[in-house]
Amino acid sequence: MTVRTRFAPSPTGFLHIGGARTALFSWAYARHHGGTFILRIEDTDVERSTPEAVQAILDGMQWLGLGHDEGPFYQMQRMDRYKQVISEMLLAGSAYRCYMTKDELDALRAEQEARKQKPRYDGRWRPETGKTLPPPPDGIPYVVRFRNPATGVVAWDDKVKGRIEFANSELDDFIISRADGTPTYNFCVVVDDRDMAITHVIRGDDHVNNTPRQINLLQALGAPVPQYAHLSMILGDDGQKLSKRHGAVSVMQYDDDGYLPEAVLNYLARLGWSHGDDEIFSMEQFVEWFDLDHITASAAQFNTEKLNWLNAHYIKQADLHRLGDEVTQRLARQGVSIAGGPEITAVLALYRDRAGNLNELADAVHPFYVMPHPGEEIRAQHLTEVALNALLALRQRLSTTPWQTAELGQAVKQTAAELGLKMPHVAIPLRVALLGLPQSPAIDAVLEVLGRERVLTRLDAVLPC
RNA sequence: GUUCCCAUCGUCUAGAGGCCUAGGACAUUACCCUUUCACGGUAAGUACCGGGGUUCGAAUCCCCGUGGGAACGCCA
Numbered sequence: 424m425t426v427r428t429r430f431a432p433s434p435t436g437f438l439h440i441g442g443a444r445t446a447l448f449s450w451a452y453a454r455h456h457g458g459t460f461i462l463r464i465e466d467t468d469v470e471r472s473t474p475e476a477v478q479a480i481l482d483g484m485q486w487l488g489l490g491h492d493e494g495p496f497y498q499m500q501r502m503d504r505y506k507q508v509i510s511e512m513l514l515a516g517s518a519y520r521c522y523m524t525k526d527e528l529d530a531l532r533a534e535q536e537a538r539k540q541k542p543r544y545d546g547r548w549r550p551e552t553g554k555t556l557p558p559p560p561d562g563i564p565y566v567v568r569f570r571n572p573a574t575g576v577v578a579w580d581d582k583v584k585g586r587i588e589f590a591n592s593e594l595d596d597f598i599i600s601r602a603d604g605t606p607t608y609n610f611c612v613v614v615d616d617r618d619m620a621i622t623h624v625i626r627g628d629d630h631v632n633n634t635p636r637q638i639n640l641l642q643a644l645g646a647p648v649p650q651y652a653h654l655s656m657i658l659g660d661d662g663q664k665l666s667k668r669h670g671a672v673s674v675m676q677y678d679d680d681g682y683l684p685e686a687v688l689n690y691l692a693r694l695g696w697s698h699g700d701d702e703i704f705s706m707e708q709f710v711e712w713f714d715l716d717h718i719t720a721s722a723a724q725f726n727t728e729k730l731n732w733l734n735a736h737y738i739k740q741a742d743l744h745r746l747g748d749e750v751t752q753r754l755a756r757q758g759v760s761i762a763g764g765p766e767i768t769a770v771l772a773l774y775r776d777r778a779g780n781l782n783e784l785a786d787a788v789h790p791f792y793v794m795p796h797p798g799e800e801i802r803a804q805h806l807t808e809v810a811l812n813a814l815l816a817l818r819q820r821l822s823t824t825p826w827q828t829a830e831l832g833q834a835v836k837q838t839a840a841e842l843g844l845k846m847p848h849v850a851i852p853l854r855v856a857l858l859g860l861p862q863s864p865a866i867d868a869v870l871e872v873l874g875r876e877r878v879l880t881r882l883d884a885v886l887p888c
Numbered sequence: 889g890u891u892c893c894c895a896u897c898g899u900c901u902a903g904a905g906g907c908c909u910a911g912g913a914c915a916u917u918a919c920c921c922u923u924u925c926a927c928g929g930u931a932a933g934u935a936c937c938g939g940g941g942u943u944c945g946a947a948u949c950c951c952c953g954u955g956g957g958a959a960c961g962c963c964a
Contacts, residue, residue: 433964468963525962532961539889541960566962584893593891593960601962608964631892632959655894656957662899664957690900693913697901700912719894719901722957726899729914739927777926835923846923854924862925 426458427622430484430491431612433465434476437673438483440725441627441657441665444691448654449625450489451692451713461619462491467498467611483674487684488706496619498611505606508614508644509567509599517643518599520565521548525602543595544568567600569610569640577635582652582715584628589635597636613637617646625715628653652715654695658724665725681753681780683741686734694723703736735779743768746775746784753785754792764792769872773864791873794881795859805861806885810852813842817849818882826875832867856885 428449432442453460462484466472481495498505512518521544532542548556549570559565571594578588599610606614616624616637631653641648659670677687688706696719698704698712738746747767754761761767770791771784778784797806806814817838824834839849854863857878863869870878 431964435964465964471963528962536889541890543890543960581893587892589892595960598962603962605962607962612964628893629958630964633964635892653893658957660899693900695900700902702900702913716904717902721894723901724899726914729900732914735927774926776928832923839923848923850923860925864924864926866923 424622426453426456427461427620428453428458428625429461429463429494429616429619429621430489431463431465431615431626432480433468433471434473434480435468435471436476437479437675439665439671439673440691441671442480443483443487443674443687444657444694445625445627445654446484446489447487447688447691448652448696448713448718449623450491451710452623452625452715453492454710455713458622459492460490461496461621462494463496463498463615463619464494465498465608465611467605467608469499469605472499479673479675486675486678487688493619496615498615501611501615502605504618505611505614506600506604509606509610512569512599512643513567516550516570518567518569519548519550519596520559521568521596521598522560522563522565523548524563541593544597546596549596564602566598566602568596569599569636569643571596571636571639577638579634579638579648579651581631582623582650583655583718584631584653584720587631587634591635591639594636594639599640609633609636610640613640613644613646616649617641617644621649623650623652623715625652625654628655652718654718655720655722657694658722660725660727662724681782681784682730682734683737683781686730686737689737690730690733694725695719703733731779738775738778738781738784741775743771743775746771746781749781750785750788753781754789757785757789759789759792761792765872765874765877773868773872777864790858790860794884795857797855797859797885801855801859801861802885805852805855807852809844810848811886813838813844813849814852814856814882815886816842817853818879818886821870821875821878821882826871828867828871831870832865835866835870857881 430446430449432438438446450460452458464477464480466477484491509518513520528544531545535542548568550556572591575591576588577591577594578586580586597609598607600606634651634653638648657665659665661670663669665671674687678684685706689703689709692704692709693702696713697717704712750771751761751767767788770788774784774787778787817835820834820838821831824830835849835853836846839846842849850866851861853866854861854869857863857869857873873881
């Protein structure tokens with residue numbers, strides 16, 4: 424049997440970090456087994472679903488590189504199929520019409536809650552042998568309810584949580600078709616999972632309580648029951664639950680914030696899953712290793728600092744031309760063009776080991792392309808009379824120094840030596856003159872990459888005429 | 889309220905009865921490297937929620953408690 428998994432988001436917002444991890448695990452499981460990964464858009468909530476959200480989810484999946492093999496399927500386009508199954512169930516007696524109004528239902532629930540009972544449908548329209556139902560009232564649209572087994576237990580071996588059992592007596596007859604004739608979530612999921620021959624349902628653990636209902640439905644339909652793996656939730660950095668109002672951000676925000684997708688993926692892979700002590704691995708390696716047995720059952724707290732560490736690691740590894748493209752774009756957004764400046768890959772080679780994200784990298788590289796204007800405080804502190812004197816001497820030497828790292832380093836050293844100064848007393852003012860900052864990578868390398876012309880121009884700009 | 893789930897360093901986790909005086913990683917601290925800032929290297933501190941069992945032996949199995957979470961929609 425080939426493995427078929429699916430990711431089934433509802434398009435009511437962007438793809439957030441929790442959804443992304445669910446997608447990643449479903450995708451990896453299918454890939455690991457040479458199976459099929461299906462994308463299904465659960466858009467039956469017409470009120471809240473938007474085409475923008477569909478696009479945002481697609482964009483997020485693409486940025487992460489989680490390609491699907493089938494779909495995207497849209498539930499709204501499968502209405503005829505759902506209605507067909509509902510009429511079959513009505514005919515077979517596994518579902519029935521319920522004429523209770525919404526108001527009556529609300530009243531019932533309020534009363535149950537007042538008595539501190541679990542709110543649930545009381546089965547008043549459920550056909551039972553020997554029970555006479557009232558005649559269907561006129562003018563009241565009906566909903567269709569699933570006739571859930573009244574006794575016994577539903578159980579399954581959850582691949583992450585182990586065996587879970589529910590007593591059928593805890594489950595009420597839930598609505599599968601609304602008064603307006605549209606099918607509901609639990610029903611659509613079941614029909615789709617069956618029609619799409621899903622073998623492994625990997626989803627968030629907020630669905631644990633839906634699972635027994637879905638299994639009962641599946642069985643009523645005579646369909647095979649897939650394996651279930653319920654992933655526990657991801658908490659925010661502060662240990663609080665993520666929500667639209669609190670901390671939940673689009674995966675695309677990570678792009679904006681300067682994260683590489685492979686860093687986000689690697690981080691997410693380790694959040695709730697492990698392979699011994701391995702921390703850093705490629706997606707190829709992840710797919711090879713991934714299994715359901717090593718998924719943690721408890722909730723995990725998101726840790727931005729660890730993500731940052733991984734991101735820094737991947738920036739160090741990344742191809743310089745790719746980093747060049749990323750940084751060029753980010754600079755362009757700030758109105759900075761690299762045209763006419765030093766070779767971007769050469770500059771990046773100096774900075775990639777010291778940046779935590781792409782935006783920091785862009786900021787670091789910025790002064791190479793824009794004439795720096797060190798602030799008053801920095802000038803006062805570093806461009807002292809002694810320092811300027813040294814820079815003047817250095818300027819003269821640099822106008823003839825062969826433009827190679829070793830020679831340039833020598834030039835700075837000799838200047839310092841001749842003036843009886845220590846290295847930092849020359850190198851730091853030089854950094855300020857060249858880049859507007861007292862810190863930089865090795866000064867000889869900075870000189871080399873900047874080029875003689877720009878170096879002399881920048882020195883002249885701080886030197887008194 | 890009811891049902892269900894969860895519980896190892898601050899955080900992510902290893903751990904499937906003896907290999908655990910509990911390992912790795914992030915973070916923290918110290919030192920080293922160094923022309924600055926980083927990077928890197930080395931080292932240190934920090935954890936099995938509590939109580940009962942089972943067993944020769946429990947972080948690992950069972951029960952209870954405590955704490956946290958989820959669900960109980962004509963939302964998904």
